[in-house]
Amino acid sequence: MEKLPKTPSTKGPAEMFTGDVYFDVVYQGEEPSRMRANVVRFAPGARTAWHSHAVGQTLHVTEGIGLVQARGGDIVVMRPGDVICTPPGEWHWHGAAPENFMTHLALWEAPAPGDDTPESTWGEHVTGAEYRLP
Template identity: 40%
Template sequence: MASFIEKGTPAPTAYFTGTVWVNINVKPDEGYNINMATVTFEPKGRTNWHTHVSGQILFVIEGTGYYQEKGKPIEVIQKGDVVKIPKSVEHWHGASHERLMRHIALVPDYDKDKTEWLQPVSDDEYNSIF
């Protein structure tokens, strides 16, 4: 039995800025057609811009963070929020400036999914919430 509460391991710096931890909870090779992980973002930690062919669902379980789709303003997300990211939409998510944010990320239809990692979110983009 695994725990989704543990921080896990440091996230790959090629795809994340700042201090981020990833705990893979459910792997597709375990017989489920999903990839599910708990991701902990320390303040200012964030993903790169990226897309998921199958879309993505985020369940915010702690703290306050940000979510942004390309061409739209940054949205504040917080504990209790469910973020439904449409298929193939370029986006990023991460912690707010002053508080950590933790979410459970779910990628459905994993056998059909392709995650495309893009450029880092610049400090100017990240700070555009102010």
């Protein structure tokens, strides 16, 4: 079996995340695969900005306690083993609970070849008022 190249952990950019977030690229498929997979680690209180994915996203929580919310929806607590699916184009955010680390596997696909839609579209940061325990 061929080994994938080892890439260093990357700190999540401040434009896309609040707090300390690190991710490791696990898989980035090449055509015909468009699959993407990252392990993402959130420090307590860290979270994504509002964002959406052109082809949707699946999160599988592996450690800790997290929060996720679709725009206009309720905040949902995530625990190890939970799987959260967001449909294409749905604006949402996710991150660690205020006093807990959280790690998840993020899975998504790139748009089809020839489709100029970005894989992910990033919006504004989640405010302190939006980020709260349910």
